[in-house]
Amino acid sequence: MSQGLYACVHAAEFPSQALLRLRPDLQSLPVAVLEGRAPLEQVCSMNRNARQLGAATGMTRLEAEALAGQSGGLRLLPRSLEGEAAARAVLLECAASFSPRIEDGSKDAAGDARKAAGTGTAWALVLDIAGTERLFGPPRALAERLRNALKAAGFRASIAVSANFHTARMLAASSRGITVIPSGEQALALASLPVALLAIPDSHAETLALWGIRTLGELAALPEVDLIARLGQEASTWRKLAMGAHTHAFQPIEAAFSLREFCEFETPVEQMDSLLFVGARMIDSLALRAATHAMSLASVTVDLELEGKRAHRLVLRPALPSVDRKFLLKLLQLEIAAKPPPAAVLALALSAEAGQSSKVQLGLFAPQTPEPSRLDVTIARLKAIAGEDRVGSPLLEDTHRAGSFRMANFAAENPPDEEQEGPPRMALRRLRPPLAVRVALNAGQPALFYDGRQSYKVSTSFGPWRSSGCWWSIDGWDSDEWDVLAESEGAPVACVLVMDRGKHQWRLEAFYD
C-alpha cells in the first residue's frame, strides 16, 4: 500500500480575508473585523497592517476606535458570516482543482473545532495529494501552484505538505509560506512547535507547563507508559501527534459547485461606480470558477440589499453563456443604469447559473447575424434609451382583438429559408394610444371627423365591421370599424375609424400606408 501525502492549506484571519478579498481598495489599509452585538462588539480578526498598528483579538469596539483615532487609518468592518461562507466555497473550489479528496482541517484530532490560541478564526483544508505527481509535479511544485491559484482568488494562505495528516495541519498553522516535510522527518519538523497546537484541556496543559514541557519535541520525548499513567489514555494520542505518527481516517467533503459571491458594505453605497468596482471583482471570480469547470455563466442574478430592509433584484441573461468579464460587466452596468436601486445599497450578492461554454458553430453559407455578445450589449443600451419593455420582437397574440401583441426577447436566429410569395398587403400605421375624434354622420356613415387639429372630409367609407370579444372579462371589446377614404387640406388619406359601442366614443386607430 502506498504511503499517503497531504497538503494543508491554512488561511489565517479568515474573516478579514473574506471581507478584503473583493475589496482591493482596502487591502493596503489596516483593517480590523468586529463581531458580536452592539455595543459589546470585539475584534475577532485583522490584517497584518492592523496588527502592526497594535490591534489585537478581543479588543472592544471602544478600544479599537480609540486606536483608530490615534493611528488615523484603522478601518473597522463588521463580520460577515454570509461573505465567509461564500469565500469558503471559493477556497474549497480552488483546492478541488488540485485534488478531489479534501477534508476540513479546522478540526482537531478528536473532531472538534479547535479553540487553540491564534487559530480560532482561521480556516484550513487538507488535500490528499497522493498520486498527483504526474499531474502537478513534485509536492513543492504543487504547493506553489496551489498558492498561486489561491492568491489569484484573493486568499493568502500557508501550505504544508507531509506524509502525516496532522503534521501537515499543525505545520501549516504555525508556519508561513510553503513547508514540505520529507517522509520520516515529521517528529523533527514538529519538535520546536508549541504544545498549545494540540488543544490539550486546560487542566492537563497546566500539568505539562509545571513539568516544563513547552514544545512538541519535549512531549514526544516523554515515556509513553508513564505519561498515560499520569494523564490518562488521551496522552497517548497527544504523544503520537507530537511525534507526527498519529494515523487519521480521511473523511473527504464534497465541494458543492455553487456560483455565489457576497459582499457586505460597511457604509451604505449610493455611487454606482463603487458598486461596479466590487461587482467587477465578483464577476471575475464567478467567471474564473465557472471556467475551471469548463463552463460559462448562463445567467447572473444580482441581489441588492437596500436600506430599510428592502431588496432589489436584477438578472443578466446573455444570449449565449459567457465568461467574458468585460462583456458581463458592461451588461451589469447597463442593467443597473436601466433599473437603478431606489435606495443606498448595504450588501451585494451575485449568484450565477452555469451553462455550456459559449461556442457557436457558424455556417459557411449561413446569413450574417449580429454577434450574440455584442447584440446583448446593444439591446441593453437600447433598453436604457427606449425603456425595458419597448425593445424586442413583437409576438402576435391568439385573439381577434385588433392590434394586440406582446414583446418578446429578441434572439437572432437563422431559420430555414422560406419562399416569400404573393402581393404585398396594405399595411397600417397605428396611433398609440388611439386618437379620440369627433365624427359627423350622414345616413349612419361617417361624413366628417375632427381630430383636434384638423378636420377630414370623408369621401368614401366602408363599414361598419363589427368586432367584439372577451365580454366576460374587464378587457372586453365591442366596436364598429370603418375603413375611411378622406381628405384633409387637399391631401388624401385612408384610415381606420372605430366606434366603441360600450363607451360611445369614436377613435382614429390607424392609417393605411
Place this chain on the structure above:
Amino acid sequence: MSARSANALRLEIEHALERSFPAALTPAQRTIRETASTGIAKVDALLEGGLPVGAISEINGPASSGRTTLVLSFLAQRTASGQVCAWVDADDAFDPESAAANGVNLRQLLWVRCRKAGGPTQSKQAAKPWTRLDQALRATDLLLQAGGFAAIVLDLGDTAAEYTRRIPLATWFRFRQAADRARTSLVVVAQAGAAQASPVQSSNAQSSAALALHCAVVSPVIAGGTVLRGFHYEVRNQRQRFTPFAVGRNKPPVSVWPAASAWDTTGNFANAETSATGEVLVMEQSA
C-alpha cells in the same frame, strides 16, 4: 505611313491628353452595387434590382402613400432568407399584424419603440429627456455599430418634415459610413416635400442617400362598392446615386404597384381594375 489599329490610336490620344483628361476615351467603369429585392416586381424593375445594400435608401411620401407597405415587403424578403432586421420606430406606429400579413418573420425583427420622453433620465448629465427623434437616431446609430443586421428601418413616417430636416448632415454621413461598413440597408421612411421638388430638396439625408423614392397613392380598389380591397401606389425614383438617370430625361421614372388587403387571397388582385366585380375610385393627388 503604316496603318494603325483603333486601339493604338486611342492609346496615343489618351497619352497625349493625359495631363488634362485622364483616360479621355476609355468609358468609366461602372460600379455594380449589390441590391436586395423589395419583393415587388415593378419596383425592382424600376430600381434595377431593388434597394441598395450597404447604403441609405430614403422612402418619402405623405400618409397613406404606401411607404410602409413597400418597406414591409422588403423586410419580408430579407427575413425570409434568414437574415435579421431592425425597425426603429420613432412614433410607435409599427403594426405587427400588417408585418406578419406581408410575410415578415417577426422573430427575425428587432423592434425599438421610442417613447415620448426617454433616455437615461436618472443621469444628472441628461436632465432633459430625449425626444423621440433623438432616441430613434441614437438607436439607429447603436444598431449600425453593432453590425449583422441585413436591414434597419428608421421610421420617421409620422415625424413632421421640419424636424427631420434638422437632422445634421454629419449624422447622415456617419450612418452612411456605418451602413457601408456593416453591409446593412438603412431604409429611412419619412414625410417629405412634394414629388415635384428637386431631389435634394425632397430628401432628408441629401447626398448621403444612395436612393430617394417618393411614394403616392394612385387609386383605391373597391370590391362590389362596399369593401376596400386594396390600393394602387406609385413610386417615383427621385435619386439614384450609382445609376444616374439618362441625360436629357426630364421626369424621374415611375412605377405603379398594387397592395391587396390582408384578407384577399384570390391572388388576382393585380388585375382588379378589369374584373367584373371590381371598381376603381381615383383619389385626388395632393398638389
